[in-house]
Amino acid sequence: MNLSVKRQPTEEKGQPEYHLFSETGTLLLRADLQGLAAGGNADRVIRFVRPDNNLLATMKFVAPPAERENQKRDVDFVLVQDYAVYAIISRHTRPGSEGLGGLDLYYTLEAEGDTWLALPESDPAGAFALYNRVPAGIGTYHRLTELDLPPSVGRVLPGAATGDFQIELPARRWRQANLVLLAFVVLLRVLNRSA
Numbered sequence: 001m002n003l004s005v006k007r008q009p010t011e012e013k014g015q016p017e018y019h020l021f022s023e024t025g026t027l028l029l030r031a032d033l034q035g036l037a038a039g040g041n042a043d044r045v046i047r048f049v050r051p052d053n054n055l056l057a058t059m060k061f062v063a064p065p066a067e068r069e070n071q072k073r074d075v076d077f078v079l080v081q082d083y084a085v086y087a088i089i090s091r092h093t094r095p096g097s098e099g100l101g102g103l104d105l106y107y108t109l110e111a112e113g114d115t116w117l118a119l120p121e122s123d124p125a126g127a128f129a130l131y132n133r134v135p136a137g138i139g140t141y142h143r144l145t146e147l148d149l150p151p152s153v154g155r156v157l158p159g160a161a162t163g164d165f166q167i168e169l170p171a172r173r174w175r176q177a178n179l180v181l182l183a184f185v186v187l188l189r190v191l192n193r194s195a
Helices: 177-191
Strands: 002-008 017-021 027-032 045-049 055-060 073-081 084-093 105-111 114-121 127-131 154-158 165-168
Touching: 002 177, 017 177, 027 177, 045 177, 055 177, 073 177, 084 177, 105 177, 154 177, 165 177
Parallel strands: none
Antiparallel strands: 002 017, 002 165, 017 027, 027 045, 045 055, 055 073, 073 084, 084 105, 105 114, 114 127, 127 154, 154 165
């Protein structure tokens, strides 16, 4: 399955929206970032809606902890659907592992009892490889070459325009794969302060 995410500026709202499209160009989901403009951290919510404007899920946005030297900084983002947690996307940062082949940033995506790993790729910059298994003890490794990784099952690639992404995944892995992948891409944009 090949999907595309396109950043859609909205003049009247101020914040952009992100639209998820199928291979054939059909709009599947929209991410509304208007809730990020709220004053405090408690009210900052990203809404995921269907093309007919019916709410599918929400995700509370919590800013990552302040930068502290040589300290792990992990933050979880929870996707809530029908008043229950559907998925958790976690951003893991580990200072001191930077550099070529370093494991200083990675994401885990948990849904429906499965946990996936998203690792940044160097070519092209901004791309992520998706793995359907997280190696045991990943937090103890400092270099990617030390990991026993299975072949990747997909990729998230930056698109031609700023804010756009392409998603390559061989088949649906979760009931709401579209929702989890759109949420992941939106987090990549928002956490890089380039929403």
